[in-house]
Amino acid sequence: MKAITVEPKKAGTARYEDVPEPDVHEGSVLVEAVAVGVCGTDVEIVEGKYGWAPPGKERLVLGHESLGRVIDPGPSSSLKKGDLVVGIVRRPDPVPCPNCAVGEWDMCRNGQYTERGIKEIQGFMSERWRIEPEYAIKVDPSLGILGVLLEPATVITKALEQVAFIGRRLFWEPRTVLVTGAGPIGLLAALAAKLHGLDVHVLDRAESGTKPDLVRALGATYHAGSVRGTGLEPDAIIECTGVGQVISDSIQAIGSCGIVCLTGVGHGGAVTQAACADIAAAAVLKNNVVVGSVNANKRHWYKAGNILARADRKWLSRLITRREKPENFKQALERKSDDIKVVIQFAEI
Numbered sequence: 001m002k003a004i005t006v007e008p009k010k011a012g013t014a015r016y017e018d019v020p021e022p023d024v025h026e027g028s029v030l031v032e033a034v035a036v037g038v039c040g041t042d043v044e045i046v047e048g049k050y051g052w053a054p055p056g057k058e059r060l061v062l063g064h065e066s067l068g069r070v071i072d073p074g075p076s077s078s079l080k081k082g083d084l085v086v087g088i089v090r091r092p093d094p095v096p097c098p099n100c101a102v103g104e105w106d107m108c109r110n111g112q113y114t115e116r117g118i119k120e121i122q123g124f125m126s127e128r129w130r131i132e133p134e135y136a137i138k139v140d141p142s143l144g145i146l147g148v149l150l151e152p153a154t155v156i157t158k159a160l161e162q163v164a165f166i167g168r169r170l171f172w173e174p175r176t177v178l179v180t181g182a183g184p185i186g187l188l189a190a191l192a193a194k195l196h197g198l199d200v201h202v203l204d205r206a207e208s209g210t211k212p213d214l215v216r217a218l219g220a221t222y223h224a225g226s227v228r229g230t231g232l233e234p235d236a237i238i239e240c241t242g243v244g245q246v247i248s249d250s251i252q253a254i255g256s257c258g259i260v261c262l263t264g265v266g267h268g269g270a271v272t273q274a275a276c277a278d279i280a281a282a283a284v285l286k287n288n289v290v291v292g293s294v295n296a297n298k299r300h301w302y303k304a305g306n307i308l309a310r311a312d313r314k315w316l317s318r319l320i321t322r323r324e325k326p327e328n329f330k331q332a333l334e335r336k337s338d339d340i341k342v343v344i345q346f347a348e349i
């Protein structure tokens with residue numbers, strides 16, 4: 001079969017090539033790939049900045065935002081042939097740490113977890129893949145190709161759950177939420193917050209185009225420019241850009257007793273000691289919490305499935321702005337200005 005593979009930590013090694021059929025040890029459920037979403041992590045792996053091949057192997061099959069159709073459910077699963085499934089990305093560490101031991105592998109404490117298509121387990125960008133039945137999440141068949149949005153939706157489901165947990169430290173009735181960044185994660189955050197009945201605001205650089213349109217179609221308010229320029233004092237900010245200036249502005253702008261949840265991973269950018277102290281003072285004097293959130297456990301995958309199932313299909317379909325064939329994966333990895341989510345489509349649906 002064909003797969004998109006890469007030699008991790010070596011730029012320019014990605015290719016679409018013949019590989020052996022998926023190893024039976026990867027799971028008893030055999031799946032035909034339908035589509036795989038592309039994100040910044042895939043780009044980093046292809047650029048040689050990140051990623052680990054499975055032990056004893058040189059190359060890693062890319063891809064962690066999966067959608068597939070069951071070919072053979074195997075002997076011990078409730079799945080049926082033809083079911084649409086998405087594969088959970090992370091596996092608990094082998095020690096395991098206390099969090100992995102109770103199924104909270106998204107909170108792994110020792111960093112020895114593994115991840116499909118990223119860290120030591122083959123990903124989903126192959127014509128067929130295998131998975132353990134307990135890590136295959138069945139998606140609402142009416143979602144069709146939109147099921148490929150489940151993995152990014154899990155990131156947001158966890159982030160919002162963290163905000164809700166932290167909010168219980170006091171009497172807190174959040175009304176206004178600001179989402180910074182109108183990429184796939186930010187737009188899914190806006191969708192989920194809207195489904196929670198909140199007054200949702202989304203900030204991005206784009207002045208016009210699909211992003212503002214999608215925000216307004218949700219009944220949310222769109223802002224172009226800076227966090228301070230919005231004039232808001234939100235109860236919660238879901239930060240999805242990873243940009244230093246946006247993060248420090250968010251911590252200064254958050255309302256009293258509010259929560260800033262960081263989901264974006266950025267790089268570089270110096271913060272002076274004075275700026276850092278000012279940011280800290282703003283947090284102290286308003287009883288703020290700044291929390292980071294990454295990955296998702298099985299509970300979040302289940303909840304994210306419910307969010308997608310409740311969402312307007314037409315709205316969701318506008319998040320997928322480009323579909324590329326596997327042989328054109330390099331185009332899929334290039335970021336164009338009006339891209340939201342680009343997917344590599346392996347089979348018709």
Ligand SMILES: [Zn+2]
Nearest residue numbers: 093097100108
């Ligand atoms: Zn762990």
